[in-house]
Amino acid sequence: MFQTDLIEKCRNNDRKAQWVLYRKYCDAMFCVAKRYLPNREDAEDAVQESFIRVFRKLHQYREEVAFGAWLKRIVINYCLDKIKLEKEKLLSLDEIYPQPVEDDPGGWMVDDHVRPKMVIRAMEQLPDSCRYVVMLFLLEGYDHEEIAQIMGITEVNSRTLLFRGKKKLKELLTAKTV
Missing domain, CATH: 1.10.1740.10 (RNA polymerase sigma factor, region 2, helix turn helix motif)
Known part of the structure; x- marks a missing residue:
């Protein structure tokens, strides 16, 4: 009240x-x-x-x-x-950890050696469109409908960008080049 x-x-x-x-x-x-x-x-x-x-x-x-x-x-x-x-770069997200993604059959699993700072650096290397969708989905907890409204894209595009972003993150973290 x-x-x-x-x-x-x-x-x-x-x-x-x-x-x-x-x-x-x-x-x-x-x-x-x-x-x-x-x-x-x-x-x-x-x-x-x-x-x-x-x-x-x-x-x-x-x-x-x-x-x-x-x-x-x-x-x-x-x-x-x-x-x-x-067209500014994103800042570091020192205390943010990605959450598991339900629609990913492989899950959101990374090796034990991967630290939050490594994930942050990897996220900063993503293309802007993928990075924002990944952040909105994994960090803010928005669903694809909400992301589509916020970003001015379709839900299908949101799903595609999330898939590409997660795939690229996994590649970056697996390569240990972060």
Whole structure:
């Protein structure tokens, strides 16, 4: 109930409520932005700009999904738009581990010698389109329908890019050239 009341106050331009909502989510959204943008300042800007978008478009939030999920999607979209415009490299993802993929009959298994930093370096070597789909699927937990909407591609294309990205990651990690 508190969340609903807070959002309603924000819709009515209550600055104190907006500050409370911002403080509640800013750290988590900063972590999301840091996964996509190369430095702290860019990630901070992404969070600020995303919250500006949120407060301007809060009337569009229909509570069909959790507010945090809606906000996270806005932050990710902002980051991807920024990357597309500036063609920047992704930053390191120091504490992220890939999750198993259900639709992969071989599973997402790598040798014991593979460390998170190796996976990060390998992900940075993927082509942009594959890298973003791999990140959205494995790290953010989006399904192909959501990835297709976020990236502006078809679900089939999302599946294809994920398959290619995972295949390339496995090659890079197996070759130990990371």
